[in-house]
Amino acid sequence: MATNVLVPRVESLASTGLDSIPTEYVRLESERDHLGDAFEEEKKSEEGPQIPIIDLKVFDSGDEAARKRCVEDVRAAASDWGVMHIVGHGIPMELIDRLREAGKTFFDLPMEEKEKYANDQSSGMIQGYGSKLANNASGKLEWEDYFFHLMFPENLTDLSIWPKHPSNYVEVTKEFAKELRGVASNMFKLLSLGLGLPEDKLEAEVGGMEDLILQMKINYYPKCPQPSLAVGVEAHTDVSALSFILHNNVPGLQVHYADKWVTAKCIPESLVVHVGDSLEIVSNGKYKSVLHRGLVNKEKVRISWAIFCEPHKEKVLLRPLPELVSDEAPSKFAPRTFAQHVQQKIFKKAQVSLNAAK
Template identity: 65%
Template sequence: MVATTLESPRVETLAGSGIQLIPKEYVRPKDELVSITNIFEEEKSDEGPQVPTVDIADILSDDRAVREKCYERIKDAAVDWGVMHLVNHGISNELMDRVRVAGQAFFAEPIGEKEKYANDPGTGMIQGYGSKLANNASGQLEWEDYFFHLVYPEEKADLSIWPKKPQDYIPATREYAKELRGLATKLLSALSIGLGLEEGRLEKEVGGMEELILQMKINYYPKCPQPELALGVEAHTDVSALSFILHNMVPGLQLFYGGKWVTAKCVPDSIIVHIGDTLEILSNGKYKSILHRGLVNKEKVRISWAVFCEPPKEKIILKPLPETVTEAEPPLFPPRTFAQHMAHKLFRKSQEAIDDSKKVQPQEQNNAETDIPQPEEQQKTVESKPQKIEILKPGEEASTSP
């Protein structure tokens, strides 16, 4: 059977067409394929490093010593990994289940119904139902569809583009966004203390209650007939301050840690939180924005709900805070607005893809080109903070996480 591309741009349609071979646009470069493995086998393994699980129930304790131990656990995870499973986070299982059910119900709608909410990034209409567009020299695509929209503050949310079915989508999502905004304050406070700053400092630096926005991207990863050749989301770091991830307990998230890809376990009742580029910049690299990606599989549909906490695009200059800079630790990042940071990373990656394409003979380009660091390059990236902050999958309005 010859792989062909169907007329519909939706991966769901492609996955349901009965194809046995995926189109070449979805096949990752040869050097990248060596690290793509069976995600279910990876998730079962207890060997090697494991993404830390942090119980934050004590963050509100009246006992100062108990609170400080909780702050230390959060700091350690942010410094060493830049990602953690949060448990006892204060958001009810009932609400998280409502969010999952609502999102799953939307993606269970016929394609024609979902297309009523289609976005059009080419015209600047980025919110809504969409699929990854090619953003690199080789035209590589990701095995996912998505729904993207701003969810907080409420007055900035355009409810006209939110799904009307199921009926609980809007109320469940709005309540969840409010709860996450409160959780963001708790984490930013703990992370401020971890840097030796006053409790509210980091939240102020990313816009405070008035300016920090939350954007949700529901990632829908259909079953893939050749998961060993594709990725749901390619390797990237998040530009956000914090990213919160909820999922349907199907594994897929991988982190590049210690020079290799580590699969995150599915921890019941947890929410995954990523430190984003914004906090890495403000902390002068003390907190890590870790390189991560999403794998797909042929057995189960995976859905994740990523909520990105982002500072205003133009009003704040992002740069290492004075308290994080010393003669021995000079500033690692130049001053930029959030918009400039996103644009710089997009330009850098686009330029690197163009440069790479010039180095490859035409007959080799389909297999050899890539616009993300390869494994040996990724190891250098993780170890070199000034370089790592430049890595991001462009597009998706700088909001990506798997």
């Protein structure tokens, strides 16, 4: 694997004990609304609107009224917020703890060991250990390093890219991927029923068990001396159908709701679920792809695991379902493959960045 580093590792920068961040990490003034230390922003958000928390256990109960409430709660959260905390998801906490420990152990390795897994974005090799390149006109960088790879289905994974240390990384990640794939199916089921569709409709529309893949990005956010000037991940919506996030109980997720930034609380034993662009398209905008970003802080390293459920690049045609299109609700999106959607989004982002820089 390539080891050429095109940008400095943020971990290396942070380890020097610097008092101020390099200018390439300082965000534009227009990006600094509610930007600050994640712990402080979490406290400020306590009195405002809160991301919904939904217990999925009740859907498997024999209580039909409770099942309907669960469907409605998921529908409302996906329509209004585009994001929710889910508990009662069924993934054993013991497994989640092992996944967290495996990721932390990798990032605790000496830098020269991590660099053995370095990706090479300039050549299109995006899997592996990396830091974000400046891909916008402002040239600003994100305060994070990461490890990225495809994790499911197993027949598409390249285990030569996965960390060999810790020794249980492959085993734990495979086990977690299978569990999460089941949770994804359950979420698609609830979201389908929320739209009055057959329970298997949405999942089938974005690829089903055969053509829906899971990509995992472990984000490593070092302590930052100026969190009011930097972001771990800049504001964006996910291109996926659904995204799942778990973290090391350090706050940092911030979502845009009702024209304000809301900092997510750390909810014990929960996963965060985001609606992504692909599901927004298929639902004809009834479910909202949420704008979100990652904050940093002065006190603690934050690690998050983001898993993206993505359609096949070419096999799946993303389009509003005919059942959700009418004279009152005309189609909001032109048909496109997932690859076409990603390219359109990159082009639009480049144009926005270019205009902003003028």
